[in-house]
Amino acid sequence: MSTVSETPAIGLTHGGSEDTGLGQRGPQSKSIVVPYGFWLFVLSDMVLFSALFASYASLVHATDGGPTTAELFDRKLVAVETLALLLSSFVCGLAMITAKRKSMAWMQIWLLATGALGLVFLGIELFEFSKMIGEGAGPQRSAFLSSFFTLVGCHGAHVTAGLLWLGTMMAQIWAKGFRQDIVRRLLCFSVFWHALDIIWVAIFTIVYLIGTLP
Amino acid sequence: MFGRLTWDAIPFHEPIPLITSAVVLLAIASLGIWITKNKWWSYLWNEYVTSTDHKKIGIMYIVMALVMLVRGFADAIMMRAQQSLAIGASQGYLPPEHYNQIFSAHGTIMIFFVAMPFIIGFMNFVVPLQLGVRDVAFPTLNNVSFWLNASGALLINLSLFIGEFARTGWLGFPPLSEKAFSPGVGVDYYLVALQISGVGTVLTGVNFVTTILKIRAPGMSYLRMPVFCWTALASNLLIIAAFPVLTVVLAELMLDRYLGFHFFTNDGGGNSMLYMNLIWVWGHPEVYILVLPAFGIYSEVASTFSGKPLFGYRSMVFATLAICLISFMVWLHHFFTMGAGGDINAVFGIASMIIGIPTGVKIYNWLFTMYGGRVRFTVPVHYLIGFMLTFVIGGLTGVLLAIPPVDFVVHNSLFLVAHFHQVIIGGVVFALMAGYTYWFPKAFGFTLDERIGKWIFWCWFIGFHLAFMPLYVLGFWGATRRMQHIPDPTWAPWLHVAFVGAAIIGIGIALTVVQLLYSIKTRDQRRDVTGDPWDGRTLEWLTLSPPPHYNFAVLPDVHGEEAYWVRKQTAIKQDQLIEEPDYQPIEMPLNTPTGVIVAFFAAVCGFALIWYIWWLAILGLIGAFGIFVWYAWRDEHEHIIPVEEVRANARERRRIRMEHLHNLSQST
Numbered sequence: 027m028s029t030v031s032e033t034p035a036i037g038l039t040h041g042g043s044e045d046t047g048l049g050q051r052g053p054q055s056k057s058i059v060v061p062y063g064f065w066l067f068v069l070s071d072m073v074l075f076s077a078l079f080a081s082y083a084s085l086v087h088a089t090d091g092g093p094t095t096a097e098l099f100d101r102k103l104v105a106v107e108t109l110a111l112l113l114s115s116f117v118c119g120l121a122m123i124t125a126k127r128k129s130m131a132w133m134q135i136w137l138l139a140t141g142a143l144g145l146v147f148l149g150i151e152l153f154e155f156s157k158m159i160g161e162g163a164g165p166q167r168s169a170f171l172s173s174f175f176t177l178v179g180c181h182g183a184h185v186t187a188g189l190l191w192l193g194t195m196m197a198q199i200w201a202k203g204f205r206q207d208i209v210r211r212l213l214c215f216s217v218f219w220h221a222l223d224i225i226w227v228a229i230f231t232i233v234y235l236i237g238t239l240p
Numbered sequence: 241m242f243g244r245l246t247w248d249a250i251p252f253h254e255p256i257p258l259i260t261s262a263v264v265l266l267a268i269a270s271l272g273i274w275i276t277k278n279k280w281w282s283y284l285w286n287e288y289v290t291s292t293d294h295k296k297i298g299i300m301y302i303v304m305a306l307v308m309l310v311r312g313f314a315d316a317i318m319m320r321a322q323q324s325l326a327i328g329a330s331q332g333y334l335p336p337e338h339y340n341q342i343f344s345a346h347g348t349i350m351i352f353f354v355a356m357p358f359i360i361g362f363m364n365f366v367v368p369l370q371l372g373v374r375d376v377a378f379p380t381l382n383n384v385s386f387w388l389n390a391s392g393a394l395l396i397n398l399s400l401f402i403g404e405f406a407r408t409g410w411l412g413f414p415p416l417s418e419k420a421f422s423p424g425v426g427v428d429y430y431l432v433a434l435q436i437s438g439v440g441t442v443l444t445g446v447n448f449v450t451t452i453l454k455i456r457a458p459g460m461s462y463l464r465m466p467v468f469c470w471t472a473l474a475s476n477l478l479i480i481a482a483f484p485v486l487t488v489v490l491a492e493l494m495l496d497r498y499l500g501f502h503f504f505t506n507d508g509g510g511n512s513m514l515y516m517n518l519i520w521v522w523g524h525p526e527v528y529i530l531v532l533p534a535f536g537i538y539s540e541v542a543s544t545f546s547g548k549p550l551f552g553y554r555s556m557v558f559a560t561l562a563i564c565l566i567s568f569m570v571w572l573h574h575f576f577t578m579g580a581g582g583d584i585n586a587v588f589g590i591a592s593m594i595i596g597i598p599t600g601v602k603i604y605n606w607l608f609t610m611y612g613g614r615v616r617f618t619v620p621v622h623y624l625i626g627f628m629l630t631f632v633i634g635g636l637t638g639v640l641l642a643i644p645p646v647d648f649v650v651h652n653s654l655f656l657v658a659h660f661h662q663v664i665i666g667g668v669v670f671a672l673m674a675g676y677t678y679w680f681p682k683a684f685g686f687t688l689d690e691r692i693g694k695w696i697f698w699c700w701f702i703g704f705h706l707a708f709m710p711l712y713v714l715g716f717w718g719a720t721r722r723m724q725h726i727p728d729p730t731w732a733p734w735l736h737v738a739f740v741g742a743a744i745i746g747i748g749i750a751l752t753v754v755q756l757l758y759s760i761k762t763r764d765q766r767r768d769v770t771g772d773p774w775d776g777r778t779l780e781w782l783t784l785s786p787p788p789h790y791n792f793a794v795l796p797d798v799h800g801e802e803a804y805w806v807r808k809q810t811a812i813k814q815d816q817l818i819e820e821p822d823y824q825p826i827e828m829p830l831n832t833p834t835g836v837i838v839a840f841f842a843a844v845c846g847f848a849l850i851w852y853i854w855w856l857a858i859l860g861l862i863g864a865f866g867i868f869v870w871y872a873w874r875d876e877h878e879h880i881i882p883v884e885e886v887r888a889n890a891r892e893r894r895r896i897r898m899e900h901l902h903n904l905s906q907s908t
Contacts, residue, residue: 052456053456053457074488084514088509165500
């Protein structure tokens with residue numbers, strides 16, 4: 027995003043006379059500050075997930091005589107699920123490119139596809155959850171299952187929140203066009219959406235792959 | 241319809257909470273009437289509640305912290321009274337289930353709703369001014385953070401009138417805090433209140449790290465930032481890295497309690513050691529989240545009132561960041577006795593002692609800053625010296641506790657209680673009082689009464705030592721913490737001394753109110769007309785007291801460390817100010833009710849969760865989401881302050897500064 031035509035962030039811009047050579051030319055523009063702050067938020071979210079991973083890792087064998095990872099997880103189903111989410115991220119990237127070109131129709135289509143793939147992911151996850159609960163392997167069964175449902179469910183909750191955000195963003199851009207602050211917001215959304223992918227890759231590896239090792 | 245909320249939740253048969261409730265409600269009602277009578281509601285709404293001004297938000301944080309300090313102290317004096325009465329045959333006046341709520345509430349309130357908002361309040365007020373800018377990175381988010389914190393505080397206070405509070409201690413260890421052993425609403429109040437305020441705190445962390453790293457005046461390179469900004473940066477980095485873990489561990493306990501999960505239960509494979517680890521992975525950095533900015537305050541005070549640059553500025557920065565890092569590697573020392581084994585205990589014991597090294601560096605830096613300086617013995621300097629005396633002893637008892645064999649002897653005893661109160665009161669609270677005195681004139685345009693301020697200091701200093709030194713002795717004798725009844729009558733004299741100490745601290749807190757009222761009444765005698773009442777060295781003293789909404793008409797150019805000092809000395813030498821700059825209109829963020837409305841819905845949702853009123857909880861969530869969308873939809877984010885207004889204000893300020901500098905250059 028270009029910073030040239032940026033309106034001053036909360037009255038902060040000011041041409042300083044002294045440049046110390048370390049980039050201290052005064053406050054950065056909003057197009058730097060906003061995504062930077064959002065990245066920090068995403069980092070805090072990563073810390074949140076790392077605590078959930080730690081819980082899972084320390085409880086994964088605490089099955090209390092109930093089903094274990096190998097008995098519960100279906101690699102093929104998860105592979106489809108993973109594909110849906112990764113594709114969704116790719117399509118989200120396409121939407122960002124079209125947003126840069128300010129082509130409203132294509133961007134809305136790609137965003138719609140992003141959301142649809144996200145819904146597919148969520149649908150499969152809910153199917154998996156309901157199947158497990160139906161088999162008596164709900165989160166109340168054992169500490170392992172508690173931590174599994176919490177870790178994966180927390181990711182799912184993030185995806186759900188992302189879908190809500192996505193819907194709001196689509197409506198907003200439709201109504202207000204490519205305004206600078208809205209495009210910035212869209213950039214933050216894509217950061218969020220990609221971050222959820224990174225977390226999912228970790229879940230896929232640590233929970234499903236390792237859990238179904240022979 | 242109302243879940244488990246019935247009339248039984250109101251403590252009609254318990255006189256202490258009932259009378260307290262009545263008094264508090266009466267106080268709130270009369271405050272409301274007073275505000276209505278003076279027609280101050282719209283002023284409060286426009287100037288404070290909906291304000292996105294970092295200074296106003298900072299003031300609101302500190303007001304909240306002071307109010308909660310009174311609440312937390314009431315708990316403290318009740319505990320000390322109980323322990324000095326319930327000795328031998330006497331059972332005192334507090335039954336065990338009430339006593340347990342009081343010590344849990346005391347810890348929770350003092351850490352989360354006194355120390356945290358006080359520190360965050362200072363960061364809000366001071367950091368943008370010291371960086372020479374006009375606001376934080378995300379002003380609206382800042383307002384949201386405050387109100388989320390406030391709704392957490394509201395819920396904690398509500399537990400006094402409706403239902404009960406946790407009886408599990410300030411960290412709610414399972415399995416005691418599990419549904420099976422704590423079926424009431426107490427733990428739920430604790431969990432929900434901390435979750436809501438925790439979200440606010442994480443957002444604050446994000447906001448301030450962004451501000452400090454991305455929004456500074458031109459020329460303000462990292463190694464020119466005042467030490468308070470460095471400590472604020474370290475503290476907020478810790479918030480980002482530690483608070484999400486608290487969110488997770490409390491959420492897991494909530495899942496256990498609400499949905500029958502098995503994270504920490506005794507059955508189903510649950511593991512309560514997981515809770516211990518996670519809560520302390522947050523809990524230990526939390527100590528440094530509080531104490532690092534406190535160190536920053538001492539640094540400002542030491543250098544200003546010694547009339548010297550801070551000794552060893554770079555080593556101070558390095559020590560701050562070293563503490564920031566090491567504080568994540570010591571959490572296990574909070575449970576040496578819980579079976580981690582000798583090797584692990586040794587590693588964490590050594591790491592804990594290593595933290596003493598950068599802290600020691602800081603102590604020497606403050607000492608050398610004062611050495612050879614022209615020290616003015618103002619109230620903040622009293623706190624600085626009192627801190628150095630007290631904190632060193634507290635640090636040494638900490639090093640003792642970091643030795644696992646010693647910890648096995650004195651863990652969970654009053655020795656521990658004395659240790660952490662010594663570092664938190666001697667370290668954090670003294671800094672808060674010093675900062676309160678130091679920055680008060682910047683916020684309100686007049687200084688606090690110096691004489692009463694010194695009385696307050698002596699109350700805290702003497703009161704603290706009387707209240708907590710006996711606890712070291714008792715701890716050595718084997719007195720465990722959290723005892724509702726004292727079986728050994730030979731402990732009585734020490735407990736009585738401790739009560740007297742707490743009472744003296746109480747006088748200090750009362751005098752703080754007196755000081756405030758007296759200072760307001762006599763403010764005309766102590767006006768700070770220059771904006772620089774202490775002959776300061778950092779940029780907050782460059783602007784007027786109180787500063788205009790936009791802080792600086794033109795962002796200052798920073799040349800070298802001690803941005804303001806250099807500028808002031810140059811101006812004194814040349815007997816003139818820098819050339820009048822070209823003023824521009826200033827864009828500032830609009831006020832917004834978003835924060836207070838979101839927090840309202842969060843509080844409603846939290847209250848509904850506590851009492852199992854599910855429909856209301858869902859309504860609260862929908863409301864909170866709705867307000868976000870509404871906020872995102874608005875088109876106007878900023879308003880323009882016209883250049884005429886900026887220029888007029890700036891010219892007036894220049895006139896005042898010129899006079900001031902003239903006086904200064906004549907006196908030197």
